[in-house]
Amino acid sequence: MNVKVELTINDRKVVADVEPRTHLADFLREHLRLTATHLGCEHGVCGACTVLIDGAPARACIALTVALEGADVKTLEGLADDRRMRVLKTSFHERHGLQCGFCTPGMLISAWDLLRRKPDISERQIRQEMSGNICRCTGYQGIVRSIKHAADTLQSSVGV
Numbered sequence: 736m737n738v739k740v741e742l743t744i745n746d747r748k749v750v751a752d753v754e755p756r757t758h759l760a761d762f763l764r765e766h767l768r769l770t771a772t773h774l775g776c777e778h779g780v781c782g783a784c785t786v787l788i789d790g791a792p793a794r795a796c797i798a799l800t801v802a803l804e805g806a807d808v809k810t811l812e813g814l815a816d817d818r819r820m821r822v823l824k825t826s827f828h829e830r831h832g833l834q835c836g837f838c839t840p841g842m843l844i845s846a847w848d849l850l851r852r853k854p855d856i857s858e859r860q861i862r863q864e865m866s867g868n869i870c871r872c873t874g875y876q877g878i879v880r881s882i883k884h885a886a887d888t889l890q891s892s893v894g895v
């Protein structure tokens with residue numbers, strides 16, 4: 736039996752009838768056509784499905800939609816106009832932060848949250864903080880370089 740749920744997604748109120756087993760990633764992709772959120776392992780391990788739930792990064796593949804009544808969800812689409820995200824995207828593009836792009840949405844959301852919490856960060860700290868996001872093809876060097884470059888760019892323009 737479907738359950739009615741009401742939540743906010745990318746600043747928009749959404750009301751839907753969903754099956755209790757529907758996880759947030761499927762809900763975003765299949766019900767709302769918000770396909771920036773990728774699915775990899777579907778076991779909460781790889782981080783490809785990372786979104787923001789009530790402002791904190793969370794695995795959309797293990798969050799049941801019916802449990803998110805009243806929650807505030809942000810996906811990559813919802814951060815399209817955000818400056819920190821724009822800088823990160825440019826940096827990933829220019830510093831080889833992606834190859835196939837499968838892990839990239841989750842990487843970007845996690846990196847966005849990381850630079851919000853720790854704007855002045857070292858490469859070593861980036862490796863530690865981003866260890867919950869798995870990439871199967873870049874070798875990570877480009878990802879770490881991209882995040883560090885974005886951090887430096889944002890830091891150098893503080894107050895500008």
Ligand code: FES
Nearest residue numbers: 775777780782796
């Ligand atoms: S798809 Fe959700 S953590 Fe891998």
Ligand code: FES
Nearest residue numbers: 834836838870871
């Ligand atoms: S860029 Fe291919 S999985 Fe990370």
